[in-house]
Amino acid sequence: MSEKKINLVAADMGYGHQRAAYPLLDLGGDEIITINNYAGIPDWEREYWVKSLRSYEHISRLKKLPLIGTLIFAVMDFFQKIPARYPFRDLSQPIIQQKYFYRFIKKGLGKHLIETMKDSQLPFVTTFFVAAYIAEYYNYSGDIYCIICDTDASRSWAPLHPALSRTKFLVPSQKVKERFLMYGVKEENIIITGFPLPKENIGVNQEILKKDLARRVIELDPSKKYRDHYQSLLDSEVQNKPENFVPPLVITYAVGGAGAQKEIGELIIRKLALEIKKNNIRVNLVAGNRVEVKEYFTAAILRAGLALGGGVNIIYSPDKINYFSQFNNCLHDTDILWTKPSELSFYSALGLPIIMSTPVGSQEDFNRNWLLDIGTGVDSPPPEYVAEWLPDLLASGRLARAAMDGFLNAEQMGAYKINQLINDKK
Structure with a gap:
């Protein structure tokens, strides 16, 4: 202790x-x-x-x-x-x-x-x-x-x-x-x-953060559009060569504390079900400590013709401390964090691009504007068309740039x- x-x-x-x-x-x-x-x-x-x-x-x-x-x-x-x-x-x-x-x-x-x-x-x-x-x-x-x-x-x-x-x-x-x-x-x-961000995702010398970011940038930049322009920046700031790099792309979708917007999580897995089955995409659905959200996600996975653990995981614990620990651990492999612009906006500093669902409240409007200002937030296009716009974002290098912009422009320590x-x- x-x-x-x-x-x-x-x-x-x-x-x-x-x-x-x-x-x-x-x-x-x-x-x-x-x-x-x-x-x-x-x-x-x-x-x-x-x-x-x-x-x-x-x-x-x-x-x-x-x-x-x-x-x-x-x-x-x-x-x-x-x-x-x-x-x-x-x-x-x-x-x-x-x-x-x-x-x-x-x-x-x-x-x-x-x-x-x-x-x-x-x-x-x-x-x-x-x-x-x-x-x-x-x-x-x-x-x-x-x-x-x-x-x-x-x-x-x-x-x-x-x-x-x-x-x-x-x-x-x-x-x-x-x-x-x-x-x-x-x-x-x-x-x-x-x-204050979780130290287990950073390291005293940012060694954990940079290792995760080096892998993530490659995953988010399949066409190398970002790296072709900014490799020197990556070499100077990240200074890390990813080891044992293996897809799939990992999306983590997190609902808020009141359980609002859980329906978006179901849309994501339903519209990406084919890519999930091909093991090209994996999705973490974050239920937090809300058992009713966990049950909703569990049923949604079945409705989408998928299996829990078969490309879709649920992050849940009735104990919030344990939930935070699970969530922080899953961020090491996460490539995209999809959430409303809550306090999780600050997690962009870990080199996580944020796809933003609709803000809830004045403070989240300001969080959204901040994410847009520093270049790490992307307003969510309609979730029902995610299978169409997500490949476009990846091919353009926009999400790789968003990851680096969060790392460069937000405070980690x-x-x-x-x-x-x-x-x-x-």
Whole structure:
């Protein structure tokens, strides 16, 4: 068991908060403290969080319904909307969402958790902004850090009164630092680290990442269009010759935490069934910890005339930590990551081209724009025609370029930088 150097706190709401915490497990003594589901949580707090999560997941699934579903989701999304980046202006005034959470914090939300840590001097590191509110409101004894989980952030991620706050924010980029300055956070409380990615996919000297990327670029560039133009770049940046290179092309399709867009996974395997049977393509369907999504995918594989394990695998575990481990392991062989632009957008830094399904919410709109800006994201053409447009993307070298653009333009070393930050504070 690793030495506990921080109190690592996340929320069990979808995957984003816990996925960001997972690479820091070694700092947390192999423990993620789940603010809405920890041992000893008061019953009323658990009930509050359960109702909040159910409401969010229900609305997320409603979004695909015409008119009424779209309208209901738009109302919810309005309260977490990220304002336009320009012009640079004062955005420090609190918003309704913050006042809502603080109303419950003043009634005692989170107080019990902070009291259980009253004798701890360890840094409080969280991937959930409400946990940072709580730690500061109830005078947590140690330093407080909040990790930002998207490529941009709404006002809710900053403190209610930012000029008076001692919380330090670990942000993914200069752009997000500038956003937090607009929110009124003191510059000395903003630290650019990058998003924490799984160290088992990187290596201290990026040796794991580069080995995976060298193989992937060849798989994504069957016509050599990319390599004919950029071989010198590959030689200087990747410096790795793939060994035992063997197809097939591997696509990993991941649904979000609410299980939305699982139907796209079925379309992919149905339309690519012939290539899967020929062993030209393999597909990982990522169900996460959602048993109902796993069951849907299992039935979908049979409906497509395929067999589980016969070119199609399901990534699933009821335990999220085990799921993250399985998912990260499957990325070594993955050539294309197909998902909505969630926190998985940051995984483009591993040299993974992202085929983006429809964003869900304001933060995912910003993630999509970021992926397009750095060249590593591709908007998904209609999934029902994947058998036609996927070969075109491969032949053009576009996906090989997207893989390299992610590697060159996004930050890989966030988890290592956070480790260093914590160790330097000791």
